[in-house]
Amino acid sequence: LPRQEPGARPARALPYAPYVDGAVNTADGRIALTxxxxxxxxxxxxxxxxxxxDAPWTYTAEAGKKISDTWNSAYSKGxxxxxxxxxxxxxxxxxxxxxxxxxxATARHNxxxxxxxxxxxxxxxxxxxxxxxxxxxxxxxxxxxxxGATVTHAVDLRATKRWYDVSVVSDTNTTFxxxxxxxxxxxxxxxxxxxxxxx
Numbered sequence: 001l002p003r004q005e006p007g008a009r010p011a012r013a014l015p016y017a018p019y020v021d022g023a024v025n026t027a028d029g030r031i032a033l034t035x036x037x038x039x040x041x042x043x044x045x046x047x048x049x050x051x052x053x054d055a056p057w058t059y060t061a062e063a064g065k066k067i068s069d070t071w072n073s074a075y076s077k078g079x080x081x082x083x084x085x086x087x088x089x090x091x092x093x094x095x096x097x098x099x100x101x102x103x104x105a106t107a108r109h110n111x112x113x114x115x116x117x118x119x120x121x122x123x124x125x126x127x128x129x130x131x132x133x134x135x136x137x138x139x140x141x142x143x144x145x146x147x148g149a150t151v152t153h154a155v156d157l158r159a160t161k162r163w164y165d166v167s168v169v170s171d172t173n174t175t176f177x178x179x180x181x182x183x184x185x186x187x188x189x190x191x192x193x194x195x196x197x198x199x
Contacts, residue, residue, distance in 0.1 A: 008191040014187060015040035017109050018086045022094040022178070029073040031080045035059050035111070036066045038100040038109075043087050051097075053101035073098030079175060082136060086182075089163070089193055093179035103128045103145060104169040105178040106198045114186050116155040120145050135165035135181075136195065139180045161191045 001124040024031045037043030042063045049055040052075055061067050073080055078099065080129030084092040089110065096102045101124040108117045121126045122145040133140040134155060145151050157164055 005144070006146050007030045007174065008194050009189060011190045012191055013187050014088055014185050015085045016090070017111065018043050018182075019088050019106075019108055020045065020080075020084045020086075020092045021106050022104065024080070024096055024098065024102065024104075026099050026101055029078070030070045031073070031082070031094060031096075032068055032070045033082065033084065033094065033123060034066055034068045037063060037086075040096075046085040047077065047152045048083050048085070050083070051076045067117050067148060067160070082173050083179075088183050088185075090182040091165075091179065095175060095177040097143075097173060097175050101125070101169075102173050102175060102176045103130055103170050105130070107166070107180040107181075109182075109184040110154070111184070111186050113154065114184050115157050116166060116180065116184060118153045118155060118166070118168070118180075120151045120153065120168070122147055122149055124172065126171050128174065131169050131171075133167050134160075134167075135167070136163060138158040161194060162186065163193055165195070 019036050021034045032040050035045045045059045048058040059067055079097050080093045103122045108121045110117050120130050125147050129144055131140050131142045143151050156173055162184040170176040170177040
C-alpha cells in the first residue's frame with residue numbers, strides 16, 4: 001500500500017471551539033460534566049471510562065448550547081476516571097476521588113491569542129500546588145493555589161501551531177488528573193497535528 005508522506009500538511013480553519021467542564025460533588029460522590037461545542041458549530045462527544053463497564057456514552061450539543069450529565073462513583077469504586085473525545089483531536093480526561101476535596105482545572109480556547117487559557121481553583125482547606133505539563137514541549141510549570149483561591153494561566157501554543165496536550169496534577173492527591181488535548185481555532189489556516197506519526 002502507498003505510505004503517507006512524512007511531515008505536517010496545511011489545514012483549513014474549522015468552526016469548532018468545544019469545551020467540557022467537570023464538577024465533583026464530594027457530598028454524594030457524583031461528577032457532573034457539562035459539554036459545549038462552542039458558538040459556531042454543533043458537535044458530538046464520546047465518553048469512555050477506565051474504571052466502569054457500562055461505557056461508552058454519547059452526547060450531541062447544538063451550536064451555542066450546553067448539555068450536562070452526572071456519573072455516580074458507586075459504580076467506579078469511589079473514583080472517577082472519564083475521558084471525553086470530540087472533534088479535531090479534542091480530548092478531556094477527568095480523574096479524581098469522588099468524596100475528597102480536590103482542586104479543579106478548566107480550559108478554554110482563546111481564538112484571539114491562539115493559546116489555551118487555564119483556570120485553576122482550589123476549594124479545599126489547604127494550599128495546593130498544581131503542575132501543568134504540555135506533552136508537545138516546554139518545561140512543566142507549578143502554580144501555588146491557596147485554599148479558596150483561583151489562578152489563571154495561558155499556555156503559549158505558538159511553537160506547536162496551536163496544538164496542545166496539557167496535563168494538570170496536584171501535590172495534595174495523586175489520583176487527581178485533568179488532561180486537555182486538541183487544537184485552538186482562530187479562523188486562520190493551520191497545519192495538521194505535528195504529533196501524528198506519518199513516517
